[in-house]
Amino acid sequence: MKIGIYGQYYHDNSASHIKNLLETLESRNVDFTIKDDYLKLLSQEISIEKNYKTFSSFEELDTSFELFITIGGDGTILRAITYIRDLGIPILGINTGRLGFLATVQKYEINDTIDQILNKEFKVEERTLIELTTNANSDFKIDELNFALNEITISRKNTTSMITVSTFLNDEYLTSYWADGLIISTPTGSTGYSLSCGGPVIMPNASNLVLTPIAPHNLNARPLVIPDNTEIKLKISGREESFLASLDSRITTINSDTIITIKKCSFKINLVELYSESFLKTIRKKLLWGEDKRN
Structure with missing residues (x-):
């Protein structure tokens, strides 16, 4: 599987999770490429010993990429679409930020999520x-x-x-x-x-x-x-x-x-939704629908 990885910022306390993501992809023999600026940022914050493949622009991406992983929050996904544009590459957001309506995968779910992706246990949702x-x-x-x-x-x-x-x-x-x-x-x-x-x-x-x-x-x-x-x-x-x-x-x-x-x-943007997640679950969780301190 060929995957692109994109991020904008390094969030505190996310070093172990980012390392885990890279090691998990390597252990599953996944072919992945990292945005050059993001890899440079990571190298300043955490120990990156390997020379990973990088990309720098939209022109270096194509439809051979089967997935685009973003690391951050919803803003990172919004920025990532400026690289994907009309290529139709599905986006999976790992949330190292705050609220996250689009980036719904939590840091501690990385291993299970990668396995679900490799086993095709997800659906793709088109967004206007x-x-x-x-x-x-x-x-x-x-x-x-x-x-x-x-x-x-x-x-x-x-x-x-x-x-x-x-x-x-x-x-x-x-x-x-x-x-x-x-x-x-x-x-x-x-x-x-x-x-x-x-x-x-x-x-x-x-x-x-x-x-x-x-x-x-x-x-x-x-x-x-x-x-x-x-x-x-x-x-x-x-x-x-x-x-x-x-x-x-x-x-x-x-x-x-x-x-x-x-x-x-x-054209539309494709977002990955795991079978364990849904929009209704997300708004219940993020907007606290149905929450009542009296209960």
């Missing part, structure tokens, strides 16, 4: 992405990383004043949100920033997107669930000449004369 494009006369030029797994967010910049986000769905005017910003979330991202701003939890396989205003001044502005084949156009105005657009964890500045179009991406 959304992409951002701008009008042709915009000064903003976006690169090929114009997609997001969790959400695309439009928000104010360099001001405490609210912005106005005029919103159109399939070219029909919806409303103008007077707020700190607007979140356009996928089902995967419904448990992220959107949830923090009062948005609903959406099942990952639902064919929906959700529009969630950030601190709207209009008290009757509520999150709106829409079909994921809807084309969303946004026109932003405010006291400043620019605003922020974020695609998951990637942030850029866009001029106020830019018309933004957001729609479902042409």
Whole structure:
């Protein structure tokens, strides 16, 4: 089996678990390749005696990789998709971070998890992405990383004043949100920033997107669930000449004369789900649904 390994940070007290992962893969004769920057970081923190194979960019990956293991939290998975893109390589997240809705494998489960993977005891779940494009006369030029797994967010910049986000769905005017910003979330991202701003939890396989205003001044502005084949156009105005657009964890500045179009991406991301796990188990555990201190 050919596997890629990706990480961004070294988390305290994770040295023994990372060593265990590498040793377990070696003992199972797995062919694995590590992101070069991450291996360099690990070498500074823990003793790495072997010369492991490395990759540095998207161009060095291909469909011969059968799995991509991320070490960290959900943010690490969001960054990993910028390397995988449309290759369809399934992602398995080992959680060395905090909450972890996407990275559900715990550090102490590494050995059992690798055995389950090698025995094909897992399923692959497709997750929808959304992409951002701008009008042709915009000064903003976006690169090929114009997609997001969790959400695309439009928000104010360099001001405490609210912005106005005029919103159109399939070219029909919806409303103008007077707020700190607007979140356009996928089902995967419904448990992220959107949830923090009062948005609903959406099942990952639902064919929906959700529009969630950030601190709207209009008290009757509520999150709106829409079909994921809807084309969303946004026109932003405010006291400043620019605003922020974020695609998951990637942030850029866009001029106020830019018309933004957001729609479902042409490809999807594959996430590994072990048979012992499920989305319902995850939200019960992470959101403490059903927990009552009186019981």
